[in-house]
Amino acid sequence: MDGWIKLHREWLDHWLYNENRPKTRREAWEDMLLLVNHSENEVLIGNEVFICKRGQSIRSIDTWAKQFNWSYSRVHRFFKLLAKEKLIVKEDIKKSTRITICKYDEYQGERRVNEEQMKTKQKTRENQIEINKNKKIENNGKRYLIHSKKIINSITNNDPYVPET
Numbered sequence: 001m002d003g004w005i006k007l008h009r010e011w012l013d014h015w016l017y018n019e020n021r022p023k024t025r026r027e028a029w030e031d032m033l034l035l036v037n038h039s040e041n042e043v044l045i046g047n048e049v050f051i052c053k054r055g056q057s058i059r060s061i062d063t064w065a066k067q068f069n070w071s072y073s074r075v076h077r078f079f080k081l082l083a084k085e086k087l088i089v090k091e092d093i094k095k096s097t098r099i100t101i102c103k104y105d106e107y108q109g110e111r112r113v114n115e116e117q118m119k120t121k122q123k124t125r126e127n128q129i130e131i132n133k134n135k136k137i138e139n140n141g142k143r144y145l146i147h148s149k150k151i152i153n154s155i156t157n158n159d160p161y162v163p164e165t
Contacts, residue, residue, distance in 0.1 A: 009034055022069040036101050045095055055104025060096050
């Protein structure tokens with residue numbers, strides 16, 4: 001399956017999203033995609049400031065465990081699996097863990113890239129519609145290439161079609 005959808009972070013506050021039960025691995029992965037930074041910022045831990053880039057999160061394993069409604073060890077094993085599959089890079093830092101989502105920009109591309117893709121797809125669709133307008137029909141053994149509604153009317157009324165010049 002190809003393509004993607006946008007999912008706004010405010011969805012995290014919706015009652016449908018916040019069931020009081022342990023999350024599945026897929027739901028935990030979606031949480032991670034939603035909760036990592038969408039732009040660079042600074043995180044203060046103790047008396048030290050850490051840079052947290054786009055596609056990264058600096059949180060403790062305990063914080064992730066509360067988010068997923070899992071045990072510490074289950075989160076640890078999950079992150080180990082994701083790192084093995086090259087979906088994340090896990091880095092232990094002072095009193096916390098930095099998670100970097102690999103290929104984050106592929107999952108959450110910039111808006112202008114998305115807009116360019118949409119414009120390209122729209123032009124392709126418009127060209128396809130133009131091609132589809134030019135349909136061949138047969139009437140009384142004669143073949144016609146339909147370019148407009150005017151031709152259809154002349155054929156159905158048995159009027160000779162005279163193209164405009």
